[in-house]
Amino acid sequence: MPIPADWPTTEAEALAEQERLRPLVQPHDDPGRDPAAPGTLIAGVDVAYDDEHDLVAAAAVLLDRDTLDVVEQATAVGRIAFPYVPGLLAFRELPAVLDALAALTRTPDTVVCDGYGLAHPRRLGLASHLGILTGLRTLGVAKTPFTFDHHEPDAARGSWTPLTDPATGEEVGRAVRTRAGVKPVFVSVGHRTGLDTAVRTTLDLARHYRLPETTRHADSLCRRALADARRTGTNAN
DNA sequence: GCGACAG
């Protein structure tokens, strides 16, 4: 399925859309629910591009939260919907991600995104944006500090330091050490999830590598999907 | 104006 008919085309439209969605974000756990409940399905999503051929491929992978086994996966290929503009990444990545998620048979308990959620200039990074659009719980795990500040966490796995917005001083996320002595990842709340839960979930999923198992699987899958599409002509699931 | 800038 193509790009949503009403998808923003200009930066001005995208900025207005972020302002509209921003107040809808729920930056905390759902009341009366155990966020660490066993037997849940966590989804990982990621996107790969080929600007040359105007192609984008997204992947959605479902993992069992306890065993980290992949239980289902889906991909979606389409045209690039928006250029890369820092702060407006959601408009470039989400159309394909929504298609990949829609192709899944089961609904994930939480979706782990590549990038930020509340840690965003206007508090609506792609993770939060995706949460509002789907109603699903989401959180973001980014690989670089973006425009935020942080101090180096202690070397032990599990240690973390606050990620702050230099403009306001508020904590927008956390720099989390998922592997001893390895560069930290940057976790932020997406939607219907609190920061403690987002960090806990990230650590549970990144037991063996720096990045969550969800993103690692989604990353390799969307690259394969892109290679296929580039070789064939278009779609291929 | 200049530099920085998730993926």
Place this chain on the structure above:
DNA sequence: ATCTTGTCGC
């Protein structure tokens, strides 16, 4: 994100 070889190490 993507362009790209070998190399050091568990």
